[in-house]
Amino acid sequence: MVKVRIIPCLDVKDGRVVKGINFLDLVDAGDPVEQAKHYSENGADEICFLDISASLENRDTMINVVRKTAEEVFIPLTVGGGISSLDNIKSLLKAGADKISINSSAINNPNIIKKSSEYFGNQCIVVAVDAKKNKNDWFVYSHGGTINTGLFALDWIEKLQKLGAGEILLTSMDKDGTKSGFDLDLLAKVSKISKIPVIASGGVGKLHHFYDGVVKGKADALLAASVFHFNEISIKEVKDYLIKKDIKIRI
Amino acid sequence: MKQITIIDYGSGNVLSAQKSFIKVAKENNIETKVIISNNLFEIKKSTHLVLPGQGSFSTCMNGLKKKPGLIDELYNFAIVRKKPFLGICVGMQMLASDSKENGYHKGLGWIEGTIKPLPNKNLKMPHMGWNIVKPLKESNLISTSMDYYFVHSYYFDCINKENKLAETQYGISFASIVAKENIYGVQFHPEKSSSQGLNLIKNFVS
16 A cells, blocks of 8 residues: 655745744755755655745746756655746756645636646646634635635635646644644545545644544645754654554655 | 667656666766667667656657657667667556557557556545555566555556566556566656665666
């Protein structure tokens, strides 16, 4: 059977790795190529780059980062952040990315999911969903979590599957940066309605959170940033812990 | 001096494949050029050919057919001259006789078999991620069971069991490596399968 994937996510701004707590307070944490290489050599199953550059010019910097990463890193690479056209997708794939994660532009223009998955294959189209709870429902937020789109998260996830998304990268805005664990309620509900893999993101802080994400949240992959970047938990520790708990992972 | 040519016919991420072969050559002091090309002369003088493939079977086959003389040159290399040939993902599937992906399409027909959809069985599709590749017989390519990275929804159903070099479980047991003499096909992506992937590439090149 296919293994649960552990994915470190690197927020990249103007070619450098940064990571925000609740999307604010950015702290510089190094060179993306070096970091990706480090993670790849230390058990990461996949690498995710999230480009949070503000300007269009700096997005070209990302293409160079991807190209350099592809020379050094031989595990799948997902790139997201500000992607809004088939040309964007094409240039990133050409530079060596394996998957592209689309967020805000998919909300503004759902057709991009359909078009890109038909053109490039659905295996390389990840749709990122940033969800936040309001009373008893989760809503989809866009633009780095600043705008409530008014879309119900579960409805949106049903729709994006029909449009041809290959994977869902689900981030809980309530949990992101809190280190109190994934939003398991949300995760379990999304996993239940998803015929495509679900990557859980936002909130992981302790080893057992990874386990809960798989067993209670039924996630196919687990994404984390700060705990890995600041050496609070290593990927090896996560994998050793999950193996002990009988979760199938790649050694 | 070897020359490894990665066949360029407009299919997806060929850069990663090239980089992985360059990395392997560098680390193992193998003197080789690694080029991405569809030039028939370059193909003819190669020592190893790699046929990558992403997207649908018919798109990939049409990509090959579009370049005049390309399929004939590949045939000459792999079947007539029996030189080392590696198909990756849809590049592996195209070795088959035919495919049932979105209709009926003829393949290269070098290894007898049909490309069929993986049965759903409540499993997520595509089959995406790391999964065990278990060798069924001895070969130069792989010796022990290890995880490799897969992304696909269709599989190679071999007619002759002796062509099934390794198998993987996902709902059913399918051929994750096919082989016939000098021709190899891998359903997974060695260029994305970390050190074990690079090791397989090394074994192919050595």
